[in-house]
Amino acid sequence: MPNMKGLSQNKGRHTGLPLQTVQNATPSGRHLLRQPPFPPQPHSAYIWVDTHAHLFDYTDNDLGALIDEAIAAGVATIVNTAVSIDTARTVLSQCKKFPNVLKPAVGISPFDSVDVKNGWDDELKTLVNNNNSQPNEPPIIAIGEIGLDNTNPIYPSLDIQLPIFKKQLEIANDANLPVIIHSRGMEKQTAEICSGLNVTKAIFHCFTGDKESLDYIINCGYYISIPGIVTYKNSHLRDLIRHIPINRLLIETDAPYLSPAPHRGKPNKPPFLIHTAKYIAELLDIDEAKLAKALLENVIRVFDS
């Protein structure tokens, strides 16, 4: 995720479709994706899950329209991902309004780690404890996005990022939640830190690293989430993705960034996930329905077991 500041808002169009997807989320935060099974959606034979999007800049009206559009495209569930305490509160209130489709992930991103106030960790823990113990609140399904980035000079120094990242790994472990990791330029070291702190479930979101770090992450038992970048001409992900075991693969938009072809350059949004999904199915020479099923099993395994 690049700099979050100065984002322009995405606008969705209202399709008027009913919001019927996953229901009966349990207050414990577990099994929230499994029951009942994902039903087929009106305009798509397959069900896709966008495992990483940032929707906190949407107004409620625009969000409703966006969700209708996503469902119409076959994107049944979206992990709405915070980057700070403030955006976590917005994400949670959005997910409460659209609990069947939006699932919250909360955390402090490496970019935002420079802005944390004293007591941020207690605030984060309180959000997790409250949401995952009260039946009327949407259960938080992951701590994220969190991570380490040494590739961009606008990011705070690693001295600032590292303790905040490690603390959030502990919070995730204590809450028995998976982590959604942003790592650039130090993917292998980031996985080493996770593994050293006994993190068992981690998703390396928007993975852009090399083969060596990919292998290391896979050996740790973690997951790789592939963004729309894979559809770009000459993207190294087109080769790399062949080295990801199918049971460790996830896909995402990272909306509003990194729109897949043929929308490259426009603000990204969850309905565009289908372009990435179809592209990967073709690239791996796998039936779309089979890919959708495999990815859904991965989603359930990492977030819901």
Ligand SMILES: [Zn+2]
């Ligand atoms: Zn992101």
